[in-house]
Amino acid sequence: MPILKPRRYNWKDVAGISISASPAIVISLLLLAVVEALVPTFAIALATSWFVDTALSVFAQQVEVAAAYLPLATLILAIGLANTINSIPGFLQARLRYLLTRKLEPELLQVRANLAYQHIEDSDSWDLVERVSDELVDKILGGLNALIILVRNTAAVAAMFALLVAQVWWAAVAILVLCVPLFWLAVRAGRENYAAEVEALKYERRYSYYSEEVLTTRDGVEERTLFGYAPEITGRYSQAFAKAHQVQLRAELKTTITRKAAGAFLAIIGLLAILALINPVLSGQLSTGMFMGIVAAVFAVVEMVGGTLQSAVAKLSEAQFFLGDLTEFLALDSTAGATEMPAAQPIPLERLTFRNVSFQYPIGEHNVLNNVTFDLEPGKHYAFVGPNGAGKTTIAKLLTRLYDGYQGEILVNGIELRDYPGATAKAMVSVVHQDFARYQVSLADNIALGNVSNLLSPEKLLQVANKVSLGDALAQLPAGLDTPLGKLNEEGTDLAGGQWQKVAIARSFVSSAPVVILDEPTAALDPIAESEVYLEFENLMHGKTTIMISHRLGSTKLADKIFVIGQGTIVEQGSHAELMAQNGIYAQMFATQSKWYK
Amino acid sequence: MSVTVIGGESTRARQAKEHKYGLTHLILRACLDYFRAAKGWAAVEQGVAVLQALSWTAAIIATQRLFDTITIAANHGLGFQRVVAPLGVLAVVVVLQQILSGAESYIFTYNSYGNSGKFMADFQRKLNRVPAALYEDAEFLDEVEQSRECLEYESLGVFTAICLNFLTSYAVFFAALGVFLFRLSPLLPLVIIAAFIPAALSLFAKARVFAELEEDNAPLRRRYEFYQDAIASREFFKETRLLGGFNYFYRLFIQTLGLITENRWQAERKTFWVRLALNVVSFLGLGAATLLLFQATMSGSISVGAFVAVFAGLTQMFSLMSEIVTERFSEASEYVGQIKQYYQLMDMPEVGGRHGKPDFIHGIRAQNVSFTYPGAETPAVINATLEIEDGETVAIVGENGAGKSTLVRLLSGLYQPDKGSVMIGGLDSADTHPETLYRETSGVFQKYQRYKMTLGENVAISNTLNPPDAHGITKALTDAHFNKGGTPLDTMLSPEFGGIDLSGGQWQRLAIARGLYRANQFIVLDEPTAAIDPLEEAHIYQQFEQLAQGKCAIIVTHRLGSVKLADRIVVMDSGEIKDIGTHAELLSRQGKYAQMWAAQAAWYENR
Structure with a gap:
């Protein structure tokens, strides 16, 4: 009691x-x-x-x-x-x-x-x-x-x-x-x-x-x-x-x-x-x-x-x-099922639809999203680009049900997202956050937290660590995968910012969620590591539906479709080639960035 | 920064100096500091304490007079007025006691609370003068945390007050009462002292139990707090919720909670028995003393009135004694560890050196520089040699953990090298006073700060030697493309303090403005644009190019595109400088740089 x-x-x-x-x-x-x-x-x-x-x-x-x-x-x-x-x-x-x-x-x-x-x-x-x-x-x-x-x-x-x-x-x-x-x-x-x-x-x-x-x-x-x-x-x-x-x-x-x-x-x-x-x-x-x-x-x-x-x-x-x-x-509001584990077997994704979604933060003064409509197909890669504050991260917060006070509909396989039980909804999406968590527990547990509903073998964890190019860092850890990370313990070892980010990426790789949201996943990575992640991307995310939120346009070329968000609405959409041909906002942004590499 | 191993062995060989922080040393030092900080008020406080102690004895004597008078009055029929007189004296003493104890408690609060602020300011100044590299050492950060708590919760002040009180209050009271008792029965004071020897000894047992408890629980508490944070702090909340990590951390949380509370309970239980034993011993002492008094009364050497008054006084004395031993002393002994830590920190060697004026005609010269973080096993920078000419912009590139940030901290003089030397504007960073060394240096860092102050203060904090200059602040903000142009400079940037919050990108621009506001001939830019979107980033880099004109500048960045604006590029790998050259030179050498460039540029070729 x-x-x-x-x-x-x-x-x-x-x-x-x-x-x-x-x-x-x-x-x-x-x-x-x-x-x-x-x-x-x-x-x-x-x-x-x-x-x-x-x-x-x-x-x-x-x-x-x-x-x-x-x-x-x-x-x-x-x-x-x-x-x-x-x-x-x-x-x-x-x-x-x-x-x-x-x-x-x-x-x-x-x-x-x-x-x-x-x-x-x-x-x-x-x-x-x-x-x-x-x-x-x-x-x-x-x-x-x-x-x-x-x-x-x-x-x-x-x-x-x-x-x-x-x-x-x-x-x-x-x-x-x-x-x-x-x-x-x-x-x-x-x-x-x-x-x-x-x-x-x-x-x-x-x-x-x-x-x-x-x-x-x-x-x-x-x-x-x-x-x-x-x-x-x-x-x-x-x-x-x-x-x-x-x-x-x-x-x-x-x-x-x-x-x-x-x-x-x-x-x-x-x-x-x-x-x-x-x-x-x-x-x-x-x-x-x-x-x-x-x-x-x-x-x-x-x-x-x-x-x-x-x-x-x-x-x-x-x-x-x-x-x-x-x-x-x-008396503060609570969220039902907040502490539940995700369902062990996620439902396969057939279609993910935003239909006229508008959203205003409970303490905000105006809409962050305005009538956003788009359609995502399973297994494809999508990118959301746009300036800071345009509403990209808000889309991720709605998909992960951190907020559900939106207007319009978010449909997963034709059913409103809010109508799914918490455990099922949790099992649908995994996120690599911009401000990813640095859990002060062992490297193995840090990665395994990405899929708490299934037991992952040490071999599998090792394989994932190598896949996200954590191999070098792993070699330096005194107790390998079981080394506590961070400075909580005396035996603990702290990682550099970029290495932590790879740990966060590894978490999403072990997840069985069909949808992966990557919110600026490579902000702290050096060029080689960043490029490795992108190159591995296709391989690692094979069969998954991905949503990449980024303002580094180089990476968005991986996407099958790019949505350009400006002030809460979708202002342009299409493949990289299509958007370049349109010669609009995207083409201008890309030109600015690529100029540095000419 | 490289992977830093914080090992348990990384002690700072302080054991050798241990004797310097013995108990007497700590007590003397704390008392001196107390008088130094509280000045005359410390003397007033102790004076009042002495008077208060005397008033306790006076109350016993006045009570005895009253009782003697009433006994005689009852037997021999004295008048009412004869009895009223001693009652009046007693009333005066009692009221005086209240006044004195009020004054004592007020002045104590005044002094102890006021001192804690003064000590904290000294502590802050001290922390600003120790080597910056210490802040990478977890052990040091722990000590800072504990010392700060020691000041914040007034442990130091209470400790000192207890030590001083022991002299001016308790000792005076016991001495005065002792003299009074000695006159009644010479054995009495001896019996009382003897009754308290075992009690004082048992105190050490208690102090040890609590010191051990603290040692066991401190690391547990850190873990306990982390598991709580992993579930419910702002930093971890959304990720843990989505991952369904609640059960995992909750289990760890419950485990640690169990250990912490159990350890504490065991310590409480042990000390309870100690305290109970102590009470029995003091009870035996009181019994013996009462028997002596009884004998004296029966033999007619003291009156019955004296017996009752002294008996009440003895009770007071014994409860005071057990208060001193079981509460005050054990409180003080719980603080000793913290206070020792505090004084050890206050005695740490400071960064100092000569004053002068850096002249950037001489540029910046690093000769065979190596640096290892405190507590780390491998060096972060190994044998680096680099010269930056006056007016030159140098970019440093490399993979994560290659030692870029460490090298920048060495070149800017924030860290002093373990081996080799760094000359900044002709001054050796190892023996130049920080005020001189950084006088012409500014910077924008990866870990830029979000000060919960006003917009203007957030910018002007980079130059506090001169009064804030509104024009300069506005210009710096404009140059940094801080595009909330309409925001007044006195806007508080923190919801916690009743102001507004900024987005990550805005905060970063603000950090750039801060770097620009400080007049400089040497500027360090350590990944200054990580949180800014590309269009803005391009603008800012162009701005940098102009601002770095004619100055020494160092840029650390992952965006290779932006390093082209540097005159030379330094390539780092595993703590060593692998290559130095212009963009074109490095590309033609087909080394690490060319590899990195190709990796990144490929993403920007228009397919």
Whole structure:
């Protein structure tokens, strides 16, 4: 049973979520909190009173010294109990963290893996996803801890009330009444504290950006060193930092003052109650021992409640805000079947048709594709060319069902693409992305990921690696195909950009998908490797329908048909020879590029 | 760049210097830095801490007075006013305690938080002065990451505060209370100290457990994060989804999650027993101390009121002690490793050297240059010799991994060669100060940066010595064909910071504009047009040709068509320079270049 479900969450759910991980621990924590509150107040007060009164009787020679042994032992034991108990909650919380992490983190990852792709590209929802993922367990445990502190404080105040009410009832009632504004003050200050944190966050993000993404990264080292901007950017870092510092400190000052004022206020109420106890002692209504016991208890309560009330409220406000984020996060659209594996046996392609397809990104303002219509036949090679931003990559995103909010029809074998089950649709297309993935796992697994539904033999993988001319790189890998790639492991070996791209190409070669989309597949390859890929192309892609997206026109000559895309529509189409003869946009582009090679 | 093997053996032989980073050294250094950064406020903080410690003892004495008075009052019928007086004193002490503890906590936040910013700025400056080649070393990058966290989460500040607090707060409190207790019963302070010796010893066990945990979990955590990213990060999301790779990475994710949480739990369990044992020991100490007090009370040497007040004080003292040992000290000991790492980084040798002025009459001269990346086994550039005359444009071509980018970094002075020498404008790159060395050099790199700053800042960042010049910025943007001409220069280029995003091609043009904006006599272009479409690319190369006029220029590119604009072409293979010549010369030699040229040009013959 998953814990995370799309519904409204509020601060009470810090307990609810924790309980679903382990009811026993949460209940134990609450019980311990009550015990932790009662021992230093109630128990110590009674033990002290018993001991002192007995000791005074010893002095008055009413009883033997031996009569004081039992009260003394009780007093020591009470303290011992208080000391031993306080190490248990930390231990239980560690266990709860263990359980929550193991339960929530996998659930969270599953939710993320199923998100609709638009939420990944949209920076607002992506921010939300990152915020929630980074802090889920911490915020819930923090909130639970705050809740427990509130329970403990309530129990401590109740204990004080119980001790006093028997002696001077009005002082006890006064304490309870005066606790109301104290609580209100704590709530206000806690919220204010949180608001300041949110305000400072603006500057914090700025200075963290300088320090994490500009001044200390590997990728930026060339520009940073050559342009020598580090002193200037460090200066800006310090400025943004000073601003955040200022905002946080202003809030800190305010909350410290209210916190300590509340502590002092509580202490004074306690002392006033003690003041009221003096006369009963003088008149013999209250024993000296009880007086001392109550004084000790009052100070214990002041120490326990004074400082922690406010920070507990601040933590709960934080948790409340976070759970709002969680509610929003769990309400994001998901894609059915997103985590499924592709079907092991893809359906053969008979015809792929775009009929009057128009598309606008969910956050976009105008159509990226406008009434696009074309027809692809099985086994043929197609090229889509055109300037950056013309809509070439969008066609790939629609074919891979990353977006399905298009108008018009995309028909595979005459059936609308959206009507196929996820696994079947996934098995139809493989893509070599422009920003291909560099999986930090073994070379063998990197390639085998191209066809997860079928088991590939090591021989087959080796053959593919050689086919995409990864042979040289392979020879340098210490453990051959099983070498972990990247710098994740100490034994790992990183590949150069071009080699990674060949790995990505290899993935699509092992795929059994009938349609292959190559989105600028050779951008990082050197001329010889690029040419090799093109020459092997016919051989490697034999029988497959390919869609090459490129702005390097040399490669498009391989295509049986070329579509020239401009501003979301197809402006020219035909074979290389036909388009050259038309002497239109394509011919002009080709002329510009080939000029370099004359 | 060649295949770089990052091996476990690639230690930087630091063990020899280990003693330099002993605990006392770290504590002293951290405290000095703390005072240096926080100035007078550090002294105020410690002063308040001392007063606070004294107020704790004062509270015990005031309580004792109150109890003594009330005992006498109950027995001998003193007046109400006589009892109110000690109660009033106690009230004053308690309120004072709240004020002091408030002041202490505020000043601590002020200092520690403020210091973390100052230390971070120092750290950033330091990282800018270490050799650039270090950034190719995974071990170094890990250390940078850890040190940054050490500053960001204020580990250093908290560590120092704990060390200082130990002296000014705890030690003062124990001393003051010790004197008070000694007067009651001379054995008392001794019993208390003895009770804490085993507790302090058990602390080391805890510190070791957590150090081991960190060692085990750090590499696991990196893998854990990667598997998560492979499924759900922006970078991998669409490819993993389409491949159906979820199950594969999810299995790895669950495995690592299991290991990490289990390791952590084991450590928690071990330390729980340590802590419990410690509590029992301190409880025994408290019991013994109470018995001593009891004896003193029964023998009449102290009053019952004193017994209760001191008993409460002892309880406070023991809970403080166990707080110091189980929380503060173990927190501090968890940080020691990070802090050591931080100081080791801060002590790394810097790039420095003479100042002067490069004169490109002397061109650029590389003599028998070799270079191996830190941690790599094979050199990336071997014995390269190359001279670039004043005003000459040189192109470097070769296959992936042939060492082109490394050679460019050597020629521009970003890297210092292991063997041989590089003279840039007559200055030796090995002993010239970076400010001098790069003064006349600009560049556009393969890994150009997308700064989340305004459009204007994105350009002007290449020259921060002079105030930004709007005219120059606009000109650079126009020259680079940045065709969002209407975009105001103060547009923020980052949705994260409330601005807009650019396409890949636009970002690349922006990087070119950045390179052009920096005044230079030597420009490096390392695959400057990979993400730009061909029509634009042609324009930009023509522009380059004009811009490189009369300057030293190096172009690295895969598009052989574009190298024809170079005066000479350098052909690299496996880290070595195989051939140098003009386009025509190289074609006629029928070597590697001719082979590459034929391979690429064939695609552009009109069938």
